[in-house]
Structures are given as C-alpha cells and as structure tokens.
Amino acid sequence: MSQSSMFPEAGAAPLAYASSLAFVPTRAAALARLDAFAPNMGSLYAKNRNRDDGPADRRYVSCLSPYLRHRLITEQEVIAAALNRFAFSTAEKFIQEVYWRTYFKGWLERRPWVWDLYTDDRDRRLNELSGDQATAYQAAVEGRTGIDGFDAWTKELIATGYLHNHARMWFASIWIFTLRLPWSLGADFFHRHLLDGDAASNTLSWRWVGGLHTKGKTYLARPSNIEKFTNGRFSPSPEDLAKEAPALEDDWNGEPGDPPGDLPLTSRDPAFLLLHEEDLGLETLPVEKARLVGVGLFVDPACRSAAPVGGLVSQFTQGAIDDTRHRAKTVVGCDAVIVPDEDNLLEAVTAAGANTVILPYLPVGPLRGPVARMTGRLAAEGFRVETMLRSHDRHAWPHASKGFFRLKKKIPSLIARERTPSLL
Numbered sequence: 531m532s533q534s535s536m537f538p539e540a541g542a543a544p545l546a547y548a549s550s551l552a553f554v555p556t557r558a559a560a561l562a563r564l565d566a567f568a569p570n571m572g573s574l575y576a577k578n579r580n581r582d583d584g585p586a587d588r589r590y591v592s593c594l595s596p597y598l599r600h601r602l603i604t605e606q607e608v609i610a611a612a613l614n615r616f617a618f619s620t621a622e623k624f625i626q627e628v629y630w631r632t633y634f635k636g637w638l639e640r641r642p643w644v645w646d647l648y649t650d651d652r653d654r655r656l657n658e659l660s661g662d663q664a665t666a667y668q669a670a671v672e673g674r675t676g677i678d679g680f681d682a683w684t685k686e687l688i689a690t691g692y693l694h695n696h697a698r699m700w701f702a703s704i705w706i707f708t709l710r711l712p713w714s715l716g717a718d719f720f721h722r723h724l725l726d727g728d729a730a731s732n733t734l735s736w737r738w739v740g741g742l743h744t745k746g747k748t749y750l751a752r753p754s755n756i757e758k759f760t761n762g763r764f765s766p767s768p769e770d771l772a773k774e775a776p777a778l779e780d781d782w783n784g785e786p787g788d789p790p791g792d793l794p795l796t797s798r799d800p801a802f803l804l805l806h807e808e809d810l811g812l813e814t815l816p817v818e819k820a821r822l823v824g825v826g827l828f829v830d831p832a833c834r835s836a837a838p839v840g841g842l843v844s845q846f847t848q849g850a851i852d853d854t855r856h857r858a859k860t861v862v863g864c865d866a867v868i869v870p871d872e873d874n875l876l877e878a879v880t881a882a883g884a885n886t887v888i889l890p891y892l893p894v895g896p897l898r899g900p901v902a903r904m905t906g907r908l909a910a911e912g913f914r915v916e917t918m919l920r921s922h923d924r925h926a927w928p929h930a931s932k933g934f935f936r937l938k939k940k941i942p943s944l945i946a947r948e949r950t951p952s953l954l
C-alpha cells in the first residue's frame with residue numbers, strides 16, 4: 531500500500547473551525563494567550579477544566595500546550611503568571627497540571643529505553659498492519675468508526691492539531707479497549723497530529739490509559755461521562771463502548787536511571803547557539819554569560835514518526851522556527867541561520883568564528899538522534915559542545931522517579947526555589 535493511501539488523513543484539508551483555535555506559532559501569540567487566560571487559572575480552571583465544550587469554546591483550558599511544547603513560553607513563565615494573580619492554593623490545580631508535563635518529561639528522561647521500545651513497537655506494527663486490524667485502523671484514523679464522539683475527535687484533531695485533555699482520554703480508552711487497536715499506533719496517530727505532540731507526555735499518557743504507566747490502573751471511557759462533560763454534544767450508545775478496561779501488560783518500565791545533573795556553561799569563548807524545536811525559548815535560556823557570535827536553528831517535524839506527520843504540525847513547527855529566527859536578532863543580537871544538517875552546522879559555526887557550540891538540553895524523543903549526530907561531528911572536528919539544562923527541569927526531575935505524587939508533594943518548595951533566583 532502506498533503511504534498516501536495508507537495515511538490519507540495526513541493530507542486532509544482543515545475543516546472550518548472557529549478562529550479562536552487557530553494557533554499562531556509565535557512567542558507574541560503565546561504571551562497574548564497567556565495574558566488572556568491568566569484570569570482563568572484559579573478556581574474557574576479547577577472547577578471546569580474537565581469540560582470539553584468543543585473547539586469553539588476553550589475558555590476553561592489554556593491551550594498553551596503547543597507553545598510550552600516548543601518552549602516558546604516556559605513552564606516557569608506560565609506558573610509565574612498564575613501566581614501573580616492567585617494564591618498558590620487557588621491556582622494549585624492549574625500549576626499541578628503544568629507539572630504533569632514536567633513529571634512525564636523527567637520520568638522518560640530517566641527511562642529512555644521506554645521511548646526506544648515504543649518506537650520499535652510502533653514501526654513493527656505499522657509495517658505489519660493487515661487484514662481486519664488494518665481495516666479497523668483506517669476507520670479509526672479517518673473518523674469512520676460510527677462511534678459518537680470518537681469520529682468527531684479524529685476529525686477535530688486532524689483539522690485543528692489540538693484536543694481537550696478529556697477527549698484525549700476518551701479517545702485513547704476507546705482506541706485501546708473498544709477498538710482493541712495497539713496503543714502504540716494510537717500514540718503515533720496523536721504524535722503525528724497534535725501541535726503539542728510530545729515524546730514524553732504523549733507516550734506516557736497512552737501508557738497510563740492502558741494501565742502500563744501506573745501498573746494495572748486503566749481509564750475506561752463511559753458514555754455518561756462523555757455526555758456530561760461534552761454538555762450533551764456526544765452521547766455514544768453504551769452498546770458501542772467497552773464495558774471493561776483490563777490492564778495491558780509489558781515489562782518496559784524498570785528502575786529509573788539518574789537524572790542529568792547540573793550542566794552549567796563554562797566556556798567564555800565565542801559560542802554558537804544551536805536551538806532546536808524542543809526549546810526555542812531564547813528569552814529565558816541561561817546564556818547571559820556566554821559570548822554568542824551566532825545562532826543556528828534545527829527543525830525536523832517529520833522525524834516524529836515513520837508515517838507522515840500532519841500538515842498543521844509541520845506548519846506550526848516551521849512557523850515557530852521562523853519566529854525564533856526573527857527574535858534572535860533582537861534578543862541576542864545575532865542573525866540566525868537554519869542548519870538542516872551537520873555540514874551546514876559546521877559551515878555556520880566556522881563562519882561565525884565560534885569554537886564552542888552550546889545547545890539547550892535535548893530531552894528523550896525523536897530529535898535526539900539527529901542532533902547528537904550533528905554535535906558529534908562538531909566535537910570530532912575539535913569544537914567544544916556544551917548543553918544547558920534549565921533549572922526548572924534540573925530541580926524537578928530528581929522527583930520524577932515513580933508516580934506523580936512524589937513530585938506533586940515537592941511543588942511548593944520547587945516553586946519557592948524558582949522564585950528566589952539566588953537559589954537557582
């Protein structure tokens with residue numbers, strides 16, 4: 531089967547959705563959304579965040595995830611906005627959700643093999659799709675299952691690049707327990723179409739729904755819950771949904787490795803900053819002591835999967851890179867260049883007169899391999915390569931070893947530390 535007939539959804543034309551859901555891939559748009567949503571980060575969010583009123587009404591959730599995913603804004607900035615308006619106790623629920631992202635990233639960082647096992651499983655299953663399973667898969671990714679809600683979420687995901695958290699949970703549950711499709715193919719479908727598609731949050735959320743993250747604890751999508759929290763927009767027949775969610779099983783998790791330690795920049799030599807799509811937060815990177823003489827940008831949204839990535843994902847990522855390129859001149863006073871491969875990087879670093887390359891920490895995920903090859907080449911050519919780990923991750927990841935609860939208990943002290951710059 532050709533790629534285009536196997537994955538027709540990848541090229542699907544966006545449906546006409548409310549303009550409120552058009553994600554503009556710039557830091558300015560991220561800050562505007564942050565500003566607009568900040569008044570809702572308190573009890574309004576805590577009370578209503580599970581409501582999915584549809585793409586035309588997202589007033590109860592922030593829709594900041596595509597920006598956080600590329601760090602056009604940072605977790606620290608979002609949490610600060612909440613605390614500038616509300617007491618910690620009032621904004622606690624919102625802040626905890628932001629820390630779920632931190633938790634998943636730290637958890638996967640300490641078990642990188644889970645990502646490798648996932649990609650192996652995904653690729654094998656994509657290759658082996660055939661017969662009834664291929665038919666069921668096609669129906670699911672084209673929104674033709676006949677299950678009320680599910681088909682609409684498929685189309686909404688492809689058309690907007692976003693789904694409400696509750697819809698993601700229902701979708702994943704129906705995919706695994708009703709349609710009995712492999713979880714790794716569902717995770718792949720999400721990763722290819724979500725603007726916020728993230729190796730850690732996505733893979734581990736799918737594993738959580740299937741009972742693989744918190745061993746034995748699954749999530750069952752119930753018709754009454756869907757009807758209630760979609761305000762009656764969807765009402766799947768009880769006959770259409772699985773009534774049980776028996777936990778999937780594997781032995782992937784194992785014991786966590788150590789989190790990365792402190793990675794301070796030591797070089798005071800002329801340095802070239804290599805930004806990648808995992809962290810485009812130029813304004814907040816700890817580069818104040820570096821002597822920057824050039825900036826390069828690496829982007830490769832297609833590496834999210836062996837199957838085609840959604841057009842909106844490519845557009846958003848490319849747009850975020852273009853925006854960062856424009857901001858670089860103002861923020862660090864350097865013209866930024868796109869460096870698609872190691873030859874281009876070597877050329878750009880040499881032309882800038884740098885002898886050091888610095889880059890934001892690259893978390894576990896599809897970009898790590900390509901960027902490691904690029905920096906490996908530079909190191910082999912005698913350039914010094916240094917990585918920066920943000921204090922938010924450095925302080926939180928040691929607590930992301932088992933369940934979320936361990937990290938949750940630490941949130942107040944982590945925030946106190948972040949708000950006292952001398953402790954960072």
Ligand SMILES: Cc1cc2nc3c(=O)[nH]c(=O)nc-3n(C[C@H](O)[C@H](O)[C@H](O)COP(=O)(O)OP(=O)(O)OC[C@H]3O[C@@H](n4cnc5c(N)ncnc54)[C@H](O)[C@@H]3O)c2cc1C
Pocket residue numbers: 579591592593594595596598599627628629630631632634693694695696698699702720721724726727728729731732733735736739
């Ligand atoms: C099956 C499944 C797949 C998911 N895949 C992704 C993914 O690829 N990328 C991703 O960022 N999130 C993912 N999530 C988590 C969550 O659904 C989204 O982060 C959230 O819906 C984004 O919308 P928002 O910005 O309006 O969230 P808000 O409710 O406004 O939350 C604010 C921020 O907190 C973080 N956050 C909130 N909830 C979660 C959560 N449960 N887990 C991790 N971070 C969270 C996000 O960065 C979000 O932008 C997934 C959840 C499920 C159930």
